[in-house]
Amino acid sequence: MKRSQIKRRPLADSVLENLEPEERDYQENDSPGLYFRVKAGGSKSWLVRYKRPNGKWAWKGIGGYPGLSGKGAREKARELLLKVSNGEDLTETKEVPKITFKDAAEHWYDRKVKSGRAPGTTRQMRLYLDNTVLPVLGSKAIDEVTRLDCTAIQQSMEDKGAHVMAGKLRGWINQIFSLAIAEGKTDNNPASELKHIAVDRYTKNHYPHLLEPELPDFLKALEATKTRFITRVMVWLALRTASRPGMARFAEWSEIDLDKGLWTITAEKMKMRRDHTIPLARQSLEDLKDLQQYTGHGRYLFPGYGSKHPTLSENTLNKVITQAGYGERVVGHGFRHTASTLLREHGWPKDWVEAQLAHVEDGMAGVYNKAQYLEQRRTMMQWYADYLDALRDGTSKPADPVIGVT
Numbered sequence: 001m002k003r004s005q006i007k008r009r010p011l012a013d014s015v016l017e018n019l020e021p022e023e024r025d026y027q028e029n030d031s032p033g034l035y036f037r038v039k040a041g042g043s044k045s046w047l048v049r050y051k052r053p054n055g056k057w058a059w060k061g062i063g064g065y066p067g068l069s070g071k072g073a074r075e076k077a078r079e080l081l082l083k084v085s086n087g088e089d090l091t092e093t094k095e096v097p098k099i100t101f102k103d104a105a106e107h108w109y110d111r112k113v114k115s116g117r118a119p120g121t122t123r124q125m126r127l128y129l130d131n132t133v134l135p136v137l138g139s140k141a142i143d144e145v146t147r148l149d150c151t152a153i154q155q156s157m158e159d160k161g162a163h164v165m166a167g168k169l170r171g172w173i174n175q176i177f178s179l180a181i182a183e184g185k186t187d188n189n190p191a192s193e194l195k196h197i198a199v200d201r202y203t204k205n206h207y208p209h210l211l212e213p214e215l216p217d218f219l220k221a222l223e224a225t226k227t228r229f230i231t232r233v234m235v236w237l238a239l240r241t242a243s244r245p246g247m248a249r250f251a252e253w254s255e256i257d258l259d260k261g262l263w264t265i266t267a268e269k270m271k272m273r274r275d276h277t278i279p280l281a282r283q284s285l286e287d288l289k290d291l292q293q294y295t296g297h298g299r300y301l302f303p304g305y306g307s308k309h310p311t312l313s314e315n316t317l318n319k320v321i322t323q324a325g326y327g328e329r330v331v332g333h334g335f336r337h338t339a340s341t342l343l344r345e346h347g348w349p350k351d352w353v354e355a356q357l358a359h360v361e362d363g364m365a366g367v368y369n370k371a372q373y374l375e376q377r378r379t380m381m382q383w384y385a386d387y388l389d390a391l392r393d394g395t396s397k398p399a400d401p402v403i404g405v406t
Contacts, residue, residue, distance in 0.1 A: 011036055016070055019044070030070065034077040043144035046073040050084045052091065060090050064143030067188035101145050102138035104180045105129060108172075111179070118250070120314065128169060132157070137173075142180055147190040154194055170194045209334030210326070211341055212391070219392035221324040230294065233287045234302045234312060235320050238332060240284050240385045242339035242357055245332035249311045251301045253292070261285055261378070276358045279378035281385035339384060346387075346400045348380050356381065 010031045019028065021042045027035040035047045044065040052058050062068065062076050080090060109129060113122050136153055137145055150173055157166035170191060177189035210218050222235065238248040247265060255264050263278040270276045280288070288301070295303055302312045313319075317332035336357055343353045355373045383398050390397040 010034075010074065011070060013070060016044070016065060031074055031077065033081045034074060036065070036073075039144075042146050042148050043140065044146070045144060046077070048077050048080050048090075050081060050090060053087060053089050058091060064141060064188070066190075067143040067186055098141040098143075099180070099185045100138065101140050101142050101176070102134055104142050104185060105134065105138070105176050108176045108179050119308075124168075125172065128165070128172075133169065133173065142177075142186045143188060145188075145190055147193075150191040150194055208328075208330050209337040209341075210330050211338060214329075215338070216391040216394070218324065218326055218330065219388060221326065222320070223392055225320055225323045227320050227323070230291065230302055231312065231316055231320060233291050235317055236287060237284055238317060239335050239388060240281050241278050241381065242336045242384075243278060244336070245317050246314070249302060249314065249316070252299055253296055253301060254299075256280075256288060256301070258285060258289060258292070270358060272358065277374055278356070279374065279381050281382045283385045283389065342387070343380065343384060347403060348383075348401060349376075349403060352376050352380055 011028060016036060019036070019038050021038055021040050023040060025037060025039045027037045027047060030036050030046075033048055033050060035049060037045050037047050039045075046062045046065065046068055048060045048062055050058060050060065060080065062073060062080070065073075068076070084090065109122075109125060112125060117125075133153060137149055140149070150170075153173070154166050154170050157163070157169060173191040174189065174194070177186065177191055180186045181189060225232075227235075234248050237243070237251070238245055241248075241263070247269075250269070251263065251265075255266075256262075257264070261280045263280055265276045265278070267274050267276075291301060295301055300311050304311050304313065318327070321327055321330055321332065340353055340357060343356075344350060352373050356377050380401070383401065386398045389395070
């Protein structure tokens with residue numbers, strides 16, 4: 001909305017929301033002594049104009065918008081102007097120092113570090129805070145950060161095709177504001193609704209993945225790469241279980257039950273409401289029994305080198321793919337989409353596939369189904385492991401399932 005379109009006072013909420021920034025900062029009079037300021041950068045705030053006891057006019061900022069609503073600003077302005085009429089000088093009032101977004105972000109980050117988050121996660125948080133978020137928002141008072149500011153960060157990542165990272169940044173910024181609200185530092189969270197304008201990476205920007213007829217050659221090339229035994233086991237575990245590469249990297253021996261053929265990942269680790277149990281195909285069990293002789297004495301299935309690298313690098317899986325000659329055509333996360341597509345194409349029920357992938361479902365039904373389909377998924381994932389072997393070896397593929405309900 002342009003300033004010329006404003007026709008009445010006080011300013012309606014819709015007007016406050018839609019006033020557009022111009023080349024220079026400007027103020028709009030809302031009510032006696034109260035002005036609404038719009039900065040060239042897009043931030044909005046409230047100012048009170050008053051006459052000091054020495055007869056000179058002065059301005060006093062009383063809060064950012066939308067943290068301070070129109071109604072709240074008018075009440076606050078009336079209180080201050082009453083003090084002025086009683087001879088008080090507002091310039092002598094000590095104001096609470098402004099909390100910047102950087103202050104709030106650093107406080108949030110410190111809590112994440114102290115909570116015991118994985119070093120890799122906190123390193124990633126630090127990297128993107130320093131290089132992407134704080135250069136844009138850091139110096140702004142937390143009440144002056146706008147939705148457009150937050151949208152710009154999300155958009156910059158999506159423009160690079162980094163949709164997963166865009167989602168992470170959106171979540172982190174949202175958490176920073178939520179924590180600040182809980183601690184009374186602000187009343188506003190301009191990042192709360194950004195998910196509604198995010199690009200749907202699941203339907204429009206799938207991770208690079210392979211399907212037939214390319215998949216058999218890829219599996220043969222993958223098997224032929226000269227990689228360490230421990231690395232080969234991790235790659236094929238991720239393939240056969242359709243698990244997230246990060247879950248495979250950080251798999252712990254305490255999560256593996258070789259007798260029952262199960263891999264159980266805690267709810268905390270999965271960031272879900274309950275543990276996620278993955279049935280292990282015969283091929284994976286054989287690999288893990290051999291692997292246990294090498295790494296079974298430690299915590300992780302796939303340990304790295306030294307305390308700074310407790311597991312194999314997050315780039316290990318993709319390096320193996322590159323060695324196989326498919327570096328620009330598939331990534332580790334793409335294994336999940338390959339599994340999802342092939343299982344559905346061959347007639348396996350959607351609910352079983354979604355449960356295996358640990359996709360979040362709404363309500364208690366989703367929690368129940370993940371437990372209910374364990375034995376069904378055991379059969380399905382053994383079929384899938386056999387199917388991958390057949391594609392790799394050029395042998396007869398297992399028959400498609402005969403299931404009444406899909």
